[in-house]
Amino acid sequence: AQSVSQHNHHVILSEAASLELGCNYSYGGTVNLFWYVQYPGQHLQLLLKYFSGDPLVKGIKGFEAEFIKSKFSFNLRKPSVQWSDTAEYFCAVYGGSQGNLIFGKGTKLSVKP
Amino acid sequence: GAGVSQSPRYKVAKRGQDVALRCDPISGHVSLFWYQQALGQGPEFLTYFQNEAQLDKSGLPSDRFFAERPEGSVSTLKIQRTQQEDSAVYLCASSLAHGANQPQHFGDGTRLSIL
Numbered sequence: 204a205q206s207v208s209q210h211n212h213h214v215i216l217s218e219a220a221s222l223e224l225g226c227n228y229s230y231g232g233t234v235n236l237f238w239y240v241q242y243p244g245q246h247l248q249l250l251l252k253y254f255s256g257d258p259l260v261k262g263i264k265g266f267e268a269e270f271i272k273s274k275f276s277f278n279l280r281k282p283s284v285q286w287s288d289t290a291e292y293f294c295a296v297y298g299g300s301q302g303n304l305i306f307g308k309g310t311k312l313s314v315k316p
Numbered sequence: 317g318a319g320v321s322q323s324p325r326y327k328v329a330k331r332g333q334d335v336a337l338r339c340d341p342i343s344g345h346v347s348l349f350w351y352q353q354a355l356g357q358g359p360e361f362l363t364y365f366q367n368e369a370q371l372d373k374s375g376l377p378s379d380r381f382f383a384e385r386p387e388g389s390v391s392t393l394k395i396q397r398t399q400q401e402d403s404a405v406y407l408c409a410s411s412l413a414h415g416a417n418q419p420q421h422f423g424d425g426t427r428l429s430i431l
Contacts (some may be wrong), residue, residue, distance in 0.1 A: 235416040
């Protein structure tokens with residue numbers, strides 16, 4: 204069965220610092236990968252997705268992620284975080300025939316102003 | 317436009333009571349998913365509907381959990397004889413069609429607390 208691992212439970216950064224959140228998935232075949240964000244008190248929102256093609260994917264709000272097949276990784280990056288990026292970030296893989304998403308445990312990001 | 321609506325936002329029940337959680341997906345969305353999110357965890361798949369057909373219920377943790385979507389729009393997740401381990405946030409998501417290229421839109425969730 205597919206699984207997703209997020210290594211950082213809680214990351215604390217100061218504004219303008221660079222961000223990289225780790226995500227590893229277990230499946231060795233074709234994968235569809237996602238990053239979702241949940242701002243405090245809000246619902247899960249799609250940040251970006253990878254299906255195929257250019258392994259560097261750009262999403263909303265200046266976020267990007269790089270798919271590295273050899274490392275089974277899909278890390279999320281942002282060059283300079285803002286206080287408003289404080290949220291919980293979830294990496295997910297598409298579950299195939301069921302159509303459901305398989306999520307990691309999430310990484311809570313706190314940005315200090 | 318209107319997103320996925322879930323009600324109630326919060327539900328407190330005593331152990332052994334039955335509860336019903338409602339999901340109103342985005343109009344016209346064919347696919348509907350229920351997820352359970354325990355504290356400190358990511359959402360975990362419970363069940364999937366395509367229109368009114370429940371095509372996958374492999375994630376339901378026990379036969380106390382039951383979901384329906386009789387007219388292919390609103391869905392209800394029912395938990396019978398609730399137990400403390402059922403305490404979690406229950407998320408509903410809908411998508412226009414089936415497939416990885418169809419983004420899933422999530423509701424705010426129902427936070428269920430079993431006393």
